[in-house]
Every structure is written in C-alpha cells, then in structure tokens.
C-alpha cells in the first residue's frame with residue numbers, strides 16, 4: 001500500500017473530474033472454486049477499488065459523496081468464527097483510516113445511502129461490473145437489471161478513472177520496475193530449464209512458483225507452448241521437442257498488484273535454424289521499430305501499422321506474401337501473420353482497465369477502433385501516447401493452419417498471399433516478442449533494468465551459458 005496521502009489525493013482528483021453525485025466503487029468478493037469454503041486463491045481485489053481505496057480485503061465498497069464531500073469505507077467486520085479460522089484482521093474503521101477515509105459503515109448502510117440518493121434523484125456513478133455477484137448487488141441496490149448495467153455505468157466516472165490510471169506516477173513506476181525483476185527471473189528461468197523431454201506444464205508450473213515465492217502472483221495464467229500460433233496457448237503435458245520453438249508469455253504482479261508482461265520465443269535446443277531465424281528476425285525488427293517510434297504525441301495505431309508493414313515486407317521476401325504493401329495492409333492481409341494488436345496499456349491490470357471498456361482506454365474522439373477488420377479489431381491501444389503511459393510492444397508472426405485453410409477456401413486476400421508457400425509453414429508455430437514501454441517526456445524506455453535477452457544471438461548465448 002502507498003501512503004495515505006496518495007489515496008487522499010487520488011480521490012480528491014477524482015471528485016474534481018466527476019464533479020457531482022455519489023461514486024460507488026465495488027471491491028471484489030471471494031469467489032468459490034468448487035465449494036463455498038474453497039475459493040480461488042489468492043484473492044484478487046478490483047483494480048479501481050485498489051487505486052482509490054488501497055485495501056486488499058474482500059467484501060468492501062468505497063463510497064464518495066462529491067456534493068457532501070464525504071468518503072466512506074463500507075464493509076462488515078469479521079466475526080469470531082472467521083477469526084478462529086483465519087486469524088484477526090483490522091477493523092473496517094482501521095482500514096478506512098489507513099487510507100485517509102473518515103467514515104466507515106457496515107454493508108447494510110450501502111442500501112440506505114443508495115435509497116437516499118435515488119429519492120433525491122442524485123446521480124449514482126458506478127463502473128461497468130464484470131463479476132456476477134457485483135451485478136446482483138447492483139441490481140439489489142439500484143434496481144438495474146444485470147443486462148443493462150454496462151450501459152448504465154457512468155461515462156463520467158469511466159473517463160475520469162481512465163484519465164488518472166493511464167498516467168503512471170513516480171511511485172507507480174517504481175512498483176513496475178520492482179515487479180519487472182520478478183518477470184526477468186521467470187523468463188530467464190524458462191530459458192534455463194527448458195530442454196527436450198521436459199513438459200510444458202513443468203515449466204509453466206515453475207513460472208507460477210517463482211512469482212509466488214516473491215510474494216507475488218502471476219499477472220495472468222502463463223502461456224508456455226510449442227504451439228506459439230495459439231495466442232493464449234496454455235501449457236500442455238506435451239514434452240518439449242528438439243527443433244521446435246517455444247513461446248513463453250508471462251508476468252508477475254507484485255504485492256501492490258502492479259504487473260509485468262513479457263514474451264520470449266526461443267529454440268528448445270538452444271539454437272535457431274535458419275528458417276526460424278528468418279521469421280524471428282522480422283519480429284525483432286518490428287519490436288525494435290515500435291521502441292524507436294514510441295514517444296508522446298505519436299498514435300499507437302501508427303506504430304502498430306509500422307510494425308505490420310515490416311512484417312508484411314519480410315513475409316514478401318520469404319515468398320509467403322506478395323503485392324503492394326499499402327494495399328495489403330488496407331485489405332487486412334497482414335492479419336494472416338499478425339492477427340492481434342501491437343500492444344495494450346499495463347498497470348494494476350495486465351490489460352490495464354480492460355474492464356472499463358477498451359474503447360475508452362485505448363481510443364478517443366480522434367482515434368477510433370476498426371472493429372470490422374479481422375486482426376485490426378484486436379488492437380487494444382490506438383490513441384496518441386502521453387508521458388507516463390505504459391504500453392506493451394508485442395509484435396508476432398504466427399502460422400495458424402486453420403486460418404491458412406479458411407482464407408484459402410474463401411480466397412480471402414488471395415492477391416496478397418501465397419497459400420502454397422504458407423502450407424509449408426503449417427508446422428512452424430508462432431513467434432511473439434514483448435516488452436513493456438514507459439513513455440517518457442520526449443521518448444520512451446523499457447521497463448526493467450535487466451533486459452531479458454531477445455536478439456537471436458543474445459538468446460542463444462544466454463541459453464548456452466546457463467543450461
């Protein structure tokens with residue numbers, strides 16, 4: 001947790017931005033895995049609640065009455081039965097004062113607060129809920145059906161939260177730097193312990209264990225697969241094979257829940273083949289181009305398309321693609337190789353603020369998403385970069401057998417693709433390289449003091465020296 005001043009200042013700024021009404025920020029509740037007392041562990045607090053109220057316990061709600069200038073932390077104190085099983089914890093009153101909140105109240109008070117505000121026709125601001133229990137709570141409190149809650153969520157509140165959480169302060173950057181050291185440990189360990197005969201699940205499990213052993217959790221379930229062409233390929237019981245590439249996309253989230261998110265793709269046996277290198281180096285070039293271009297004022301959509309251009313041009317050189325690159329990109333032909341966006345914001349969520357709506361987080365009035373075109377519709381971040389933004393730079397090239405067959409059958413983008421040659425790459429897998437960029441005053445830099453090796457020569461050297 002940060003000092004109480006941080007939370008006091010954040011809430012003061014939020015009040016200024018939202019201007020009037022009552023803000024309700026719901027914390028998360030415990031979530032049962034297979035029976036009521038066996039929950040998903042560790043408990044994960046809602047990120048916006050964390051940002052303004054800092055407390056990690058389940059069953060809390062933060063209320064900010066802007067017009068009356070009061071703040072209340074709502075939640076029930078635990079009873080003796082809970083203490084017997086889990087030990088004692090701070091009272092809700094104590095938790096409120098730790099983050100500079102003057103009032104606390106039991107959960108039953110929330111209904112009264114809402115009823116009072118509703119009778120006076122006051123605006124109640126809440127964020128789009130993403131958990132069913134919170135949707136039921138909102139239904140109960142405000143009588144809005146769960147199906148209507150997303151559209152009933154407060155745009156003023158969404159815009160204010162996005163504005164604030166998008167720009168990372170010095171103390172947040174320090175958190176991101178700290179967690180990057182755990183991410184480094186996870187990725188370099190994967191390089192060290194991978195070898196033919198070891199299962200994907202074994203390596204995946206070690207990655208989770210490393211995060212946990214630093215008091216962290218993983219920032220998302222690790223992706224560790226020889227089928228790199230599956231975007232979110234979770235580890236299987238398959239053994240790593242000599243000659244294959246393996247894609248490792250994982251990160252940690254530290255005790256304050258700031259995240260890391262990196263991807264590396266490396267040869268199981270430690271040495272790239274020429275065929276692998278030709279594709280790998282195109283991804284490196286796109287990754288480095290994004291790093292070179294990213295700075296305040298630049299649209300991330302332009303950076304995305306600069307990366308797509310490099311990838312398409314290199315695929316032309318390998319005989320996999322053809323035609324005019326501009327026309328190919330306009331038609332979406334590059335999505336055969338890169339069917340996702342270049343990156344996303346990162347902070348207390350690995351896809352920062354995804355729950356608030358990607359259109360508000362990654363786009364604005366000037367930069368609109370293209371939701372019609374396959375591939376481009378997965379671009380999560382298109383708007384102009386600002387100092388303090390943290391975005392991922394994660395280009396990739398994938399050979400997805402089903403996509404090759406589908407496009408060939410439909411003759412989709414046939415004038416830009418060489419399907420016969422693509423067939424030869426159906427056993428290739430996929431490559432992604434990802435790092436986290438902090439946008440600085442007039443440039444950008446990578447987060448993480450130690451770079452996880454990614455240039456082919458450095459990867460081979462690291463593996464040769466550390467296995």
Ligand SMILES: [Mn+2]
Nearest residue numbers: 261392394434
């Ligand atoms: Mn990512």
